[in-house]
Amino acid sequence: MNQKLKNRSKLSNDSYDIDENKSLNDIKFEKNKIKNNSTNFCLKLIKFLTVFILITIGFSYVTTETFTFGHKIPNWRKYIPRKERVFTVEELSKYDGTNPDLPIYLAILGKVYDVTAGRQYYNAIDGSYGFFSGKDATRSYITGCFKTHLTHDLRGLTPGEIKNLNQWVDMYSKSDKYFYVGTVILPEIDPNSPIPAPC
Numbered sequence: 001m002n003q004k005l006k007n008r009s010k011l012s013n014d015s016y017d018i019d020e021n022k023s024l025n026d027i028k029f030e031k032n033k034i035k036n037n038s039t040n041f042c043l044k045l046i047k048f049l050t051v052f053i054l055i056t057i058g059f060s061y062v063t064t065e066t067f068t069f070g071h072k073i074p075n076w077r078k079y080i081p082r083k084e085r086v087f088t089v090e091e092l093s094k095y096d097g098t099n100p101d102l103p104i105y106l107a108i109l110g111k112v113y114d115v116t117a118g119r120q121y122y123n124a125i126d127g128s129y130g131f132f133s134g135k136d137a138t139r140s141y142i143t144g145c146f147k148t149h150l151t152h153d154l155r156g157l158t159p160g161e162i163k164n165l166n167q168w169v170d171m172y173s174k175s176d177k178y179f180y181v182g183t184v185i186l187p188e189i190d191p192n193s194p195i196p197a198p199c
């Protein structure tokens with residue numbers, strides 16, 4: 001009798017095990033189905049967005065002859081958080097555009113800006129404003145003297161003239177093309193030295 005009971009319980013356990021396996025498989029199947037469904041949805045969404053973006057760009061080009069409906073694309077480099085650099089005058093001089101593998105930097109009022117996006121103006125080889133690069137030539141921004149005034153020496157200039165420099169600083173700091181890099185340690189001006197001669 002006892003043996004019979006044992007066998008019965010064994011049997012019922014076996015059948016219970018089989019049921020449990022079945023339901024586990026079912027769950028796995030359901031899970032995979034959900035996973036596949038969401039993957040399919042994501043792929044469809046990516047496909048839709050790609051086609052939508054391409055059509056929009058195409059439409060923009062046909063109507064405005066630009067890919068962005070005439071809007072300027074901001075310089076993404078400007079928004080990358082970066083460590084502020086401190087240059088010596090010698091270090092800064094390397095970034096004058098003579099080496100095409102290096103960015104172009106210039107300084108105004110001791111602040112260094114990356115002007116690589118304007119390489120055609122700022123490279124020291126054949127850029128029309130190449131004399132600004134790799135140095136702080138603040139004085140020449142005011143006087144327009146690009147020979148003897150390529151210096152940070154502002155002695156003899158009026159407060160009004162110096163205030164006008166803000167326009168140039170704004171041009172670099174608010175530009176979509178250029179961005180702030182750091183500062184340059186400028187040598188102190190010897191008060192006994194002569195004021196730079198005008199061009």
Ligand code: HEM
Nearest residue numbers: 115118120121127128129132140141142143144145168171
């Ligand atoms: C104080 C005098 C001047 C300073 C400091 C100065 C400075 C500059 C700078 C920094 C740029 C580059 C702008 C950029 O990065 O987008 C530039 C561009 C330009 N400047 Fe001047 N500029 C001066 C006077 C003049 C004068 C008198 C003329 C006209 C005869 C002139 C004509 C141009 C032109 C045509 C450009 C466009 C870029 C090019 O073709 O080289 N600038 N200027």
